[in-house]
Amino acid sequence: MLYSNKFYNKTGRWYELYLKSLEIQGFKSFPEKTKLTFEKQITAIVGPNGSGKSNISDAILWVMGEQSTRTLRGGKMEDVIFGGTLKRPQVGFAEVSLILDNTDRAFDLDYTEVMITRRYYRSGESEYFINRQLVRLKDLGELFMDTGLGREGYSIIGQGRIDAILSAKSTDRREIFEEAAGISRFRHRKEESERKLERTDENLVRINDKISELALQVEPLKEQAETARKYLLFRDELRGLEISVWMDSLENLQAQSSKAEADFHSVLEQKNTISGEIDAYYENAQSSSEQMHEKDVALDGIRQAISGYEAQSAELDSATAVLKTKLENNIGESDRIGRELGEQEGRDGGIKAQIDERKQRIDEITSEKQLLADKAGLYFQEQQTLADAAGESSKKLGELVGSENMLLSGVGDAKARLSALASTAQEMYDRESSVALEAAAAAEKHAALEGEAVACAEDLKRVNEELTSLKNVVSGYTMRMESRRKRAEEAGDKKMKLTMEINSLRSRISLLTEMERDYQGYSKAVKLVMQEAQRGILKNIHGTAAGLIKTDDKYTVAIETALGGATQNIIVDTEEDGKEAINYLKRHDGGRATFLPVSTIRGMVLDTRGLAGEAGYEGLAINLVRYNDKYAGIYKSLLGKVVIADNLDNAIRIARKNRNSFRIVTLDGQVLNAGGSMTGGSASGNAGILSRANELKQLAGQEKILEETMLRVEREYNDAVREKNAAEYELETSGAEIRAIEDKALKLETNSKHFQLLLEASAENLGLLKTEAAGLKDRISANMGETEKVRADIAGFENRLSDIRSEIARYTEGQGALASERDRLTSAMSELRALEASYDAERDALQKAVSELSELRRVLTGGRQQQLDFLEELKVKREEIQGEISANEAALGRLSEQIDSLKAQAAVITSERLELEAERNRRDKAMQDKNHRLLELERECARLEQKKLTAELEEKQIIDRLWDTYEISRTAAMSVRQDIKSMTEARRRIAELKREITALGNPNIGAIEEFDRVNTRYTYLTDQRDDVEKAKGELQEIIRDITHEMRLLFARKFEVICQSFKETFLEFFGGGQASLELEDPNDILNCGIEIKVQPPGKSLKTITLLSGGEKAFVAIALYFAILKVRPTPFVVMDEIEAALDETNVLRFADNMRKMSDKTQMIVITHHRGTMEEADVLYGVTMQEQGVSRVISLDLAEAEKTLKKEA
Template sequence: MFLKSLELYGFKSFADKTRLEFADGTTSLLGPNGCGKSNIVDAIKWVLGEQSTKTLRAGKMEDVIFNGTESRKPLNVAEVTLLVDNASGILPTEHSEVEIKRRLYRSGESEFFINRSQVRLKDIRELFFDTGVGKSAYSILEQGKIDQILSHKPEDRRYIFEEAAGITRYKLRSIEAARKLERTEENIEQVETLLGEIKRQYDSRKAQASKAARYRELEQQQASIEVDVQLSTVKSFLLLRDSRNDQLQKARLAYDELKEQISIDTEQVESEQSELRRHAETRVAIQTRIQRLEEQLIAKRDQLELLQQRYQDFLRSKDEADARAGQILERIDRDEFELESQRDYKQQITQTIEDLGEKITQHVLQMGETQELIKEHDVEIGGRESEILVEDSKQQELGAKLQEITDLIVVELDRKLSESGYSIQARRSSEQAFLERLERMRNSLAERVEFGKTIGPLLKNKTTDPTDIVKEWNRFLQEISRSIEALAELFSSYRNTIPSFIDELLAPEGIITQKHGIDGELAASRSRSIAHREAIKTLREENHGLAELLEQYRERLTQLKVSLGEHQARVASSKSLIESLEKNITEQRYLHSDAERDAQVAAQRVEEAIEQMSLVREDQVRIEEEKDSLDGQLVEIVEVIERENERLSGERQKINQRYTELNELRGSIDKYTFHIESLEEQIQGVYRNFFDTYGKSLKEFDARLEEDLGDLGQLREQLASLKKQIQGMGYINHMAEEEFAEIKERYDFLNQQMTDLMKAKNDLTRVIEEIKKRSEELFLDSYHKIRINFQEMFHRMFGGGRAELRLMDPENVLESGIDILAQPPGKKLDRLAPLSGGEKSLTAVALLFATYKVKPSPFCILDEIDAALDDRNIGYFLSVLEDFASSSQFIIITHNKHTVMGSRTLLGVTMQERGVSKAISYRMGWEADEEVIYDAQVDTPSNNTV
């Protein structure tokens, strides 16, 4: 079994779907710090069921979802898929490949899949039990795990030995069995408590059920006698009802006769009262009219007061409108003056803006000219720099030629000197002889000059013989001639020592002449380069001055634009103020028109109020006259109505007396009707009470009404005796029989449950003991093997030394901590605290590989455990790793080049986009006896360096 691939989407920094293909052997996972290498380890732990956010380096579980970058939006889901090869059948499933998937939504919803079928987290964990693989097994070893293995608490390192011993599954079963045993004991206690309570209810309900049966027998006897009593009662009620019906019919006949006589008398009185009602209606109409006239008089007085008030209000409104019109007119004059001032101010600012615009245009043109001049200078500078490059190239060529000619001159000089036999010693000797001879001549001539000075006086002396002088002169000339010949010979000898080839070299077509020509050209080229550089320097200085001038133009242009903006703002403000004033003047004119119109309307309404008051006074006079006339008519009609009322009063008394008799008859009818209805109600009450009491209808026994039911008194005595017996029984639980049946069923069920629970308790106790015994055997067997292997691996990893494992509590193997004693070469045997970081890491790796020799994990992920190892220890580590790579798959996160070179496959993680991780795969191989790196996707050599 080994990892085939890992696919990530939206997990931490892996925003895009990323697939990592793993190979067998050793794989190195590389990348700079912070690129997301450890996120791959977190993804494997997460998909294997890790629930601790601290272990996943997150604040909450939703933090594992890609949270976005400056250029990317956050994702709403994180998904990791792990594909495992199960051809060897290590995992308890029939599939040759097992795909584990975990998915988390930002809402907090989580899903788990095995081969694309949704499962529980528990199913994934149980799938990898006792395989060395899991979120907490020794298949994933990090720096933190090293600290846990080498922790001061020996209990913290038990999980490695338990996983290697294969007792994780047994341990879980033991824990589950213990929990079940605890729950079983709790259930036994609960059942015992319930059984005691149910037993008390069982005895109570049994007694109540017997009492309820006796009660039911007495109740049946009572019901039989109760039927006879109730039928007798109904029979007496029926006889009394028939008697009351006969009396009711007689009263109704007398009532109808008296009612007809009253109707005749009433019609006669009504006909006489119709005329009286007509007079009454006339009286009411007159009274109503008088009342209305009085109301009209009151209304007219109120209306007159209101008109007078309105008259005063209209006068006041007219005065106020006139005053308001005058104030508005003053404001209009003031605003018009302000408007003219603002228009003049706006015109001045507008002219200033036009001037500023012209200045800005002029500055823009000057800036353009300056920029063009700078560009022309830049072009000229570029041209001259090109010329300088040409001259530099030419100088390089001339220098090369000069070097060649110089080398040639040296060669020719050596050759010519060798051919001519030139000797500097001979030249110096000839030169010395020539100079010495020349000095003697100079001395001889000096003597002769002195002799010449003496000849003059001798020639003047008459005593001096001229022949002696001539002889002396001839001797001098002969000496001179001999000296010149000797000097000529010496010069010839000296000239022969000078090489003749120098003239050839100095000839116009000679090499030295060519050299002088190249020197001249080189000097001229350098002069031109210097001239160009001087010109460039001048142009750049001019450009610097122009740039400063351009900056001044820009500053001035900025100032002008700022000033322009300020003036434009002032124009806008002035324009806004002008518009506001114009609008205000327009509104004030409207208000002035409204005020004048209000004054006119008020004056018109004053006149209308005067006319209306005059009309109201006329109406008051007319209404008072009509009211006086109606008062007289009312007195006459009241006298007529009083006379008619006295005559009809006697007739009404007769009719009222007959109504009294009619009411008495009506009372008798109502009384008989009530009696009959009461009897009917009592009969129905008997039927209803019987049904309510016994749950069946008394009408079933109506056929017995024609029979002799016996004496009602005796029946009542028998019924009273039965009721007394029933009452003497006290409280009766009518549901006691049903409740007793239920309690009995529950009592029997709990007894059976107690039996089953006791059996389950015994079975669980036996299972726990068997699991404990089996776990101890497996653990001790693995522990002793790992102990021996650890000593061997420690000696190999450290190149010497020794190490031991010790159980802290041998009597309690399944709970005992495991102590580690280590003695690197040159140190004494001691616990791990004094060891260095590298020694601790190497000790943890030794323990890991010792465990692998007992039960290798199909794959192992090592997260920078080689960080603290030096080159020597890395060598030990890699040699051991190579031995185990044939049976296990290793994935190492590392920065160590030696570890990388010992791997067959390279996985690179990088961040080409900030905050988003990307993976690259390479495979190490050999080609032409040289190690090369292949692209894992296309299997061809790659130029990438890792």
């Protein structure tokens, strides 16, 4: 059978699409992952009642987006998740995947397969996926729209959907017709447009309300804004005049203080000159000491260099001896390789001969395969001829079999009708005799029902009392749960606050770490050098002077102050490293930096033996820091002569006692310089660079403490949550018991009402039995006449069957001969294919051998070349060794010359150091006179500075008045100052402006901005109203166009479905007539649809007047008629033929087979006739209570196996 599963999708083309497989996990009775694979055949799913077979159709409906728990046969959506059994726990989620073949791109997705997945968790969270990509439910609905699939489609038909077709309300039938007519997407667009129109109307009402409200504010605000603007003009003029008058006064005060300031600067200049000379002396003295120290260091360096050169000379002697040994080994290796190259010449020829022999055999095999191909072509032509003959015979045989089946169907229908008539007659005879017995039994049943009704009322009273008691218990559980919930919330809040504190701390750590990493606080040059050192561009850079030491928090400010600008000095290995860094800064315009070479700087430490007992003495700065010993010289030079004192008073006392001979720094950063000068006040610009490291250390300790606290808080939180969950479980368990008792009470109440109805029906039944007996005799007579007519029809059918069966036997015999010849040709073709396969195998083996031999030959050739290359390398290496020996001998000569030169330099440096020491002694005496003169000048400076401060105080009063009145600084006042020609006129205008401002009262300055805001808003809303009204008109036009298109499309499709229903009804019922009618042709998009049918031998009726079996059969016929007009990719039918008798089941199955060439059929059934028509059977069992399992059987394959065994 040629499979033609095509449907007409929303793009207007026909596409092929079918269901490949279904995967279920955790859904209803399927806790384990279960996969069902579907082919392009009829698949039947069977199993006993309660085994869970209908859960498969529920799974397909659910994965396509169904939201109604009632449709899914549940109370709430959580019911779709496997709830557990006595042996299995419940699972946390349900997941179903639907895999569809999309090779023909039926869905507008670039995949050959489309997997639709839905997952639902017990928490209520729901997820949808298309090919494992998370999507919305809306996206899923749009994908399925107008395909017949989806939650609103008709691809899944169960008893509920059949009931909808049979519904007494004709309007309830519209949904399936609209989907079949293909107007679902139009209705979706129309409803979406109507929702937009509704929102547009709401927006329009809201905008008009706002416009009316703003219109009342615009005019009053306009008047207030004009008054406010006048006030601002007066205020600005007054401000300009007053500021100008005050600024003139300031100039006069500045003139009065200028002379005092000039005298002060003159004396100060003299003082600074002498102070500079004194500072220069101390700097020179320090420089002289440092120069002497440098001479000492230089002498030590020369001595170390001489020792190093002597060691290098010894190393060169040893290296030369090693090189001579390597030269001898090189010569021996060259001789060995030369011998091996001669041995490899003979092997290459033998391998080439083997390759040629195998290539010749490959050519022979190619020729033999061509002969086989020619012979296979002849066999194929013969097979085609036989196939054509067999096709003609099969076609004729098929026509005969079809005729036979039609006659058999007619005979079966007639016999079924005859059997039904006989059965009906017997039933009527039996019924006539039993009417009297039923009347007597009705009275007895009435009395029994009265007793049961009384017992039910007593049970209901007892259950209500039990329910009241349990509700009191639940009330206690509720109070406990609330208490524990509150405790859990408090613990959660505590945990959240602690988390925020930890995050804040970590943010601070991260900030400080980033500042350290980025060298924030350092100069541009320092940053550039350190960053390039980290990148490896600059070598032997150790770090900054501040970055390589540590100290206690107590001394951080003092050490930073003592270092001063040296905090940004960079420590390097040698002068050459510092030189390289300086050149780099010059090339890149990076600024200037100071470099401290470890190899050069050797600092000195102050002798503190006389300071240890002094009050306020904290220690020598070099002793209060921690650093690597290799930097000792550098830090001694920076901090070795700096004393740390606790406060400024003690520092002054220590300085005086020691004649200001060294530098003192206090813990808060005040400085007494050598010579007596003082520096103090606020912290220096470099403060904080050293303290960052200390703060990071403190923060790390705090972080550890908070993390330990967090562990304890988390334990408390988890305990509280666990107790809350336990209380919730108690409450939930009790709630379940209450629901069970409430269900029991509801059931008892329902039963009580049911008994009352039964009592009323029992009395009515007696009257009905009498009426029924009167009509039985007439019906028996009519039955006998119809029986004779049916018997005559059966005889005619059987005569025609005999003739057709003779023709079938003749064609069947001819097909047997054709099959034998076809089998002979098939066997011959199989032999040719086997021989061809053997040739292919031999050819592949030969080709592999040729490839391997060629590779071996290539390897041998490559190995010989490698040895030649290695021989050449040995020669080059030998020459290099000889060169190194010569270079070492030359270097030994140079080292001897350098040692002699260094000894001469040492003698010169010793002489220079003696001269520096004599010069320092001469300068010490000259400085005593300069210190006395400096003290006199400092006293004169203090007198002149006081005079200058008096003038500045008066200036400050005017400046304060500027700020207090207008909040303007002196600098800003200069920019608004006006030229005043007459000071008297200016003061008169100031008084006049103050009167005008007083007359205006208290204007609303905010009215200016408020008027601009309200007026802008008013204009904006007016424009927006016009835009919304325009959009409303466009939406109304769209809705009219969609409605018109829907009417045209539905009218055309409905007519086609009507015709299809008439034809399908005839096929199902073997006669009669049927029709579909619109209740209101003028409102075809909303009116009900009436179904009218006339089964054979009966009068025309609406579907609601038919028997139960007839209703179901009519609904199935209508469903098949719709599928003929608009087939869906696949159909799942869930026991829709349950109400049919065996004859109609066979008709249903036969029509299902006919429809299977258009639509993939999946049927859930327990009817034997339906099962027999299936190609594949899936069995659903429940060996473990509450757990469904699936087994499969391919009936076609099973039938082939049975034939072979027979």
